[in-house]
Amino acid sequence: MAVRRIKPNILSDDFEGSRRFYRDLIGLDGGDGLDWILFFRGDVREVGLSVTRLDVEAGVHADVSIEVDDLDDVFARCTAAGAEIVYPITDEPWGLRRFFVRDPNGAVINVTQHHE
Template sequence: MAVKRIKPNIQSDRFDESRAFYNGVIGLEEHGGLDWILFFGTDQREVQLSVMSLDVKAHVHPDISIEVDDVDAVYDRAVKAGAEIVYPLTDEDWGLRRFFVRDPNGAVINVTQHG
């Protein structure tokens, strides 16, 4: 199992201001999104952050997204370790298989794998 990227998720409803800041001030490009989430990054896929109002399916804000190449293996290890599963392992309509788990510090981690 390999980690492919780690992406911070900033909770906000201020999408216009976020666009102005992350594009105009920081210099990141907007890379699409949905009505509840924006993606900013560069031409390197590993350089990305998200600004989201609230995850529309989990109804919980994930602090960080970690993309892996085997989400089922990570899910199994999390369950065996007794970690709190905040959102169950789910195949999402937009092509991700994911779950949310709470780390020992209380942070919610969105563990994902692209279909």
């Protein structure tokens, strides 16, 4: 199992302000997305962040997204260890398979894998 990317998710209701800040002031590319999430990126895929409203499918904000190459393995290890699953494994219509798990500090982690 390998981690492919880690990306912070910033909760916001001010998408225009976020676009101005992250694109115009910080210098990231992007600022596009869906009606509830904006994606910003650097020159390489591994550098990026998301600005989100409350997650429309899960109904909870995920603090961090971690992309892995074997979601089932990570899910099995989390459940075997008794970690709190906040949102079950779901195949989302935008091409991600994911689940949310709470870390020991209370942060919600969005564990994702792209559909192959």
